[in-house]
C-alpha cells in the first residue's frame with residue numbers, strides 16, 4: 001500500500017451534516033445516531049467506492065479493497081485526524097496493475113439471485129463451484145493454495161474477528177439507537 005498506487009480511505013460521514021444543522025440551531029444527534037443513518041453512511045460509502053472501482057478499471061487501472069484497515073480503526077482515525085461522526089470503513093488501493101490476473105469465478109447465479117421471494121435451492125450444491133475455485137487458487141498461487149470456497153468461508157466465519165467494532169462504532173457516534 002505504501003509503495004504502490006494510491007490509497008483511498010472511505011468513511012461514513014455525518015460530521016458535515018451536523019455542522020450544517022448547527023447553522024439552523026437544529027439538534028440532529030438523535031437522527032444521526034440511529035441504526036438507519038449508520039446504514040445510510042455505510043451504504044453510500046460502499047456505492048462511491050464501487051463506482052470509483054468501475055471507473056478505475058475502465059481506465060485500465062487495478063484496484064484492491066482493503067478491509068485490513070479495520071484491524072486498527074482507532075489508529076486510522078488518529079493518523080487521519082478524523083473528527084467525531086467520521087467513521088473509517090475500508091480502504092481502496094488504485095494503481096497500475098503489475099500483472100493481469102483472471103477474474104475470480106463467481107458464485108452460481110441461483111445462489112445469489114432470487115425472484116419474487118427468497119428461494120434457496122438446497123439441491124443446487126456448491127461442489128462444482130468449490131472445484132472451480134480450488135483450481136483457480138491453485139493456478140493463481142502456483143500451487144500454494146487450493147482452498148475450497150465453502151470450507152474457506154465456514155472456517156473464516158467460525159473465528160470471530162475485530163470484535164471491538166460495536167464499541168468503536170458507538171464511540172464514533174453511530175448505531176446508538
Ligand SMILES: Cc1cc2nc3c(=O)[nH]c(=O)nc-3n(C[C@H](O)[C@H](O)[C@H](O)COP(=O)(O)O)c2cc1C
Nearest residue numbers: 063064065066067068069070090101102103104105
Ligand atoms: C470487502 C473486501 C475487503 C478486502 N480486504 C482486503 C485486505 O485487507 N487486504 C487484501 O490484500 N485484500 C483484500 N481484499 C481483496 C481480496 O483479498 C481478494 O483479492 C479479492 O476479493 C479477490 O477477488 P477478485 O478476484 O474479485 O478481486 C478485500 C476484498 C473485499 C471485497
